Amino acid sequence: xxxxxxxxxxxxxxxxxxxxxxxxxxxxxxxxxxxxxxxxxxxxxxxxxxxxxxxxxxxxxxxxxxxxxxxxxxxxxxxxxxxxxxxxxxxxxxxxxxxxxxxxxxxxxxxxxxxxxxxxxxxxxxxxxxxxxxxxxxxxxxxxxxx
Numbered sequence: 001x002x003x004x005x006x007x008x009x010x011x012x013x014x015x016x017x018x019x020x021x022x023x024x025x026x027x028x029x030x031x032x033x034x035x036x037x038x039x040x041x042x043x044x045x046x047x048x049x050x051x052x053x054x055x056x057x058x059x060x061x062x063x064x065x066x067x068x069x070x071x072x073x074x075x076x077x078x079x080x081x082x083x084x085x086x087x088x089x090x091x092x093x094x095x096x097x098x099x100x101x102x103x104x105x106x107x108x109x110x111x112x113x114x115x116x117x118x119x120x121x122x123x124x125x126x127x128x129x130x131x132x133x134x135x136x137x138x139x140x141x142x143x144x145x146x147x
Contacts, residue, residue, distance in 0.1 A: 013058055020067060023074050024053075024060050027083055047076075050084035064088060104130070108139050118143055 015021045030042035031049050053060040063085040067073065075091035076083060097103070097116075104115040119126035122143055132142040 013061075015057070015061070019070075020061060020064075021057060023067070024057050027074060028054070031083065047080075048082045050082060052085070053083060064090070104133075106133075106139055106143070108143050 013021075028049060029036050030038055031047060032043055033039060034044065036042075053063070064074070067090045071092050072090040073093075073096070074083075075089055075096050077087050077089055081087040105112055106115060106118055108118075113121065115129055116126055118124075119129055122129075124143070124146065129142055132145075133139075137145075
C-alpha cells in the first residue's frame, strides 16, 4: 500500500460530504485503524484494500459507482477476500446477512438456502432447525418433520 492514510483522503474530488465518500473512508478505517471497534474483523485478520483504491477515492468511485439506493452498502463477495473491484459489490442488508462467514447453508432437494431461509420456507423455528441438525438429524428429517 502507498501513502499514509491521511494522504489518501485529501484529494480534490469535492465529494467529502457524500455518502459514497463516507463509505470509502470507513472501509479504509476498518482496514487500517486498530482503534476501530471492528478492526479485528477486517485489518486485524489480514483483509486489505487493493492498491488502486488505497491510492485514490476517484478509482474506487470509478470502479464501484454510487450505491444504487440508500439501502445498499459496500459488501465483499468473498468475506475472506480483500476490498478490490473483483470482490466488491453494492448489497442490501439482507444480501449481506447471507454473505457472512457464519451463515449456515443447507442443501435439500437441489436447493441451497441459509438456515434462516429454510426456517421461513418450512415455517419451522430457526432454533428448532439448528437444534435438530446439532443432534445429528438428517437434513430431510430436519426440514420436513412436523410440517
